[in-house]
Ligand SMILES: [Ca+2]
């Protein structure tokens with residue numbers, strides 16, 4: 045593949061020496077392949093090697109490139125989430141580069157890292173860099189009748205797959221023109237327990253992002269409503285019958301009975317008034 049590169053005011057016709065494949069060391073050890081062209085230079089000389097990272101993040105994402113943990117480049121992605129950032133002030137050698145970023149709302153995008161062996165006088169272009177989507181949940185605990193909303197940002201138009209890894213269950217969404225995506229996870233669909241959620245995006249049908257961070261929520265059983273009993277159902281077996289009547293007799297004419305439920309009208313004494321209420325609610 046022949047390509048022209050403008051560098052230091054000259055146009056150099058250069059030849060990519062073939063697509064090299066670098067493994068991406070994302071936080072979740074995701075394998076995302078990217079291709080990089082190593083461009084030959086003329087004339088050879090002791091010039092510093094140059095490395096450029098090109099890819100996608102989220103619209104207006106703030107991006108930082110570190111080389112062995114020192115910041116060597118910063119840029120802001122455009123409205124289409126594209127970015128390109130170059131590091132040139134290094135001597136030849138092997139370095140770990142990390143491309144990190146935050147979306148337009150300041151939420152963390154998953155960084156991607158590359159270990160590159162740079163040769164003097166060369167330009168290495170790493171393409172297809174795609175930071176993982178940002179992700180957040182609107183709740184961390186729900187019942188089986190409730191839902192959790194997972195949302196975040198990535199490249200506009202991307203297809204986003206959200207996986208509840210603990211179930212497993214997947215949901216899909218399309219990132220809108222602002223890169224925002226959202227899915228609703230029903231508690232009943234994933235069941236009771238603790239669940240982990242992560243997302244990844246595919247742009248243009250081919251370029252896969254790193255995985256997002258993993259976030260978690262838990263689903264609990266719907267609380268059972270307290271059963272209601274008629275006041276005369278003294279033993280609370282849902283019936284008003286001879287059993288309740290016999291309990292009442294046990295406390296007959298007592299003031300402030302040890303079992304306060306027997307004093308149906310709450311007037312401090314168990315008597316004929318309570319008995320008439322019991323008869324009124326009699327179920328047999
Ligand atoms: Ca009863």
Ligand SMILES: [Ca+2]
Pocket residue numbers: 307308309310311312313314315317318
């Ligand atoms: Ca009474």
